[in-house]
Amino acid sequence: MLAARALADVADRVTVVERDVLPSGPEPRKGLPQARHVHQLWSGGAHAMEELLPGIVGRLRDAGAHRLPVTTDMVALSPYGWYRRWAESHHMLLCSRDLLDATVRAAVLADERIEVVQGAEVLGPVGTDAAVTGVRIRPHDSPERTLSADLVVDATGRGSRTAARLTDLGLPAVEQREVNSGVAYASRVFRAPEAAREAFPVVNVQPDPRAGKPGCGGVLLPIEDGQWIVTLFGSRGGEPPTGAEDFVRYAREELPHPVIAELLAHAEPLTDVAYTRTTANRRHYYERMPVWPENFAVLGDALCALNPIYGHGMSVAAQGAVALREVIRRQGWGSAGLSRRIQRAVARPASAAWDLALGMDVFYPGATENGPTLRDRLLAAYVGRLLYTATGNGRIARRVTDVTSLERGAEVLLAPSVLLAAVMGPLKPALSGPPLTAEERKAAGLG
Structure with a gap:
């Protein structure tokens, strides 16, 4: 939807080919396979979405989404200790994926330049290794046909088949990398205790992937x-349960701290457990291809699929859609080499989020065939030192959230003052427990 909105500003007509028959409101649909699990929109993604759809953040807030300041409304345990709740540096938008999907879809499809072909499967691009001229589709209720297009954008998600389809057109194989931590997710939705329904912080308990044992963690949003949506997760050998009867037990006994289980003791479960193992990080380096066809681009999860627990997928997609529009505006529609420039531009936000995910996931046993590279180890060692420092240094916590919120690039973490602070370590002593306020504990029924 965001790619369509970006293109509507630079094209006469945009056609979205969608496999699902779209619901009229925030209802489940098959094409959102991660929708039953936690989602967050970091402020870097929210700003990009607002740039494409002015007023969309307000519409989401009116529909019930929460705006939580970072790190003010975060209760988070890292492998290096509890983070303090510093003054706001950035923020997150929190709601169900169904609500976000429906709100964005309604705003985008209000534009008469955008149409949707629903209930149709994409079979592949049409053209040659030099240029794509359209796409073959197979509607569920009519024969296969070809849609001609001046630009085809693959935004089909982590199930994209573009790598194989480009080879079929005669292009060389694309460079790829996969880091699969083996993490499985189990999620449920709960009715929060009445006093905690209007405002409550994010609660995040993170494992240490370098501990030499399965990593188990959880997130409450x-x-x-x-409502609260809670996702529990565990790597190979420590996977969360698939059944409701063991959900809270796992949160109490397997996570590094039982705070999520303590909170759920006073909440009412509203759904069964949703389960997935589709969490691998997968990167296609299309921007490195020696040749690239005109009139074709790939973005979002089709370009770079990330472990959803880091919450970067939607923000990367939004920033990629903005980059798509800006390159076309700057270079001009139909200009030579436009598609290659688009591909390089959309790769930048994807690469930033990729490095963040790899800094943790690559250390899980079996995540890669050959284990972490030297670059992976050096990067993780430095980031780990920064995260440790951030537990007791508000300035460094802000620099870290500059990057995790996708508002600034990782180069801010290499500034001399940040390097010096990392050497010095935290300025305040470690916290002994979760930094919930007395009011929050009372609202959640913890006394």
């Missing part, structure tokens, strides 16, 4: 209608 407040979403619309006074």
Whole structure:
């Protein structure tokens, strides 16, 4: 939807080919396979979305989404200790994926330049290794046909088949990398205790992937209608349960701290457990291809699929859509080499989020065939030192969230003052427990 909105500003007509028959409101649909699990939109993604759809953040807030300041409304345990709740540096938008999907879709499709072909499967691009001229589709209720287009954009998600389809057109194989931590997710939605329904912080308990044992963690996010969505996760050998009867037990006994289980003891479960193992990080380096066809681009999860626990997928997609529009505006529609320039531009936000995900996931046993590279180890060692420092240094916590919120590039972490602070370490002593306020504990029923 965001790619369509970006293109509507630079094209006469945009056609979206969608496999699902779209619901009229925030209802489940098959094409959102991660929708039953936690989602967050970092402020870097929210700013990009607002740039494409002015007023969309307000519409989401009116529909019930929460705006939580970072790190003010975060109760987070890292492998290096509890983070303090510093003054706001950035923020997150939190709601169910169904609500976000429906709100964005309604705003985008209000534009008469955009049409949707629903219930249709994409079979592949049409053209040659030099230029794509359209796409073959197979509607569910009519024969296969070809849609001609001046630009084809693959935004089909982590199930994209573009790598194989480009080879079929005669292009060389694309360079790829996969880092699969083996993490499985189990998620449920709960009704929060009444006093905690209007406002409550994010609660995040993170494992240490370098501990030499399965990593188990969990996230509790407040979403619309006074609900909490909770995702528990564990790597190979420590996977969360698939059944509801063991959900809270796992949160209490397997996570590094039982705070999520303590909170759930006073919440009402509203759904069964949703389960997935589709969490691998997968990167296609299309921007490195020696040749690239005109009139074709790939963005979002089709370019770089990330472990959803880091919450970067939607923000990367939004920033990629902005980059798509800006390159076309700058270079001109139909200009020579436009598609290659688009591909290089959309790769930048994807690469930033990729490095963040790899800094953790690559250390899980079996995540890669040959283990972490030297670059992976050096990067993780430095980032680990920064995260440790951030537990007791507000300035460094802000620099870290500059990057994790996708508002600034990782180069800010290499500034001399940041390097010096990393050497010095935290300025305040470690916290002994979760930094919930007395009011929050009372609202959640913890006394």
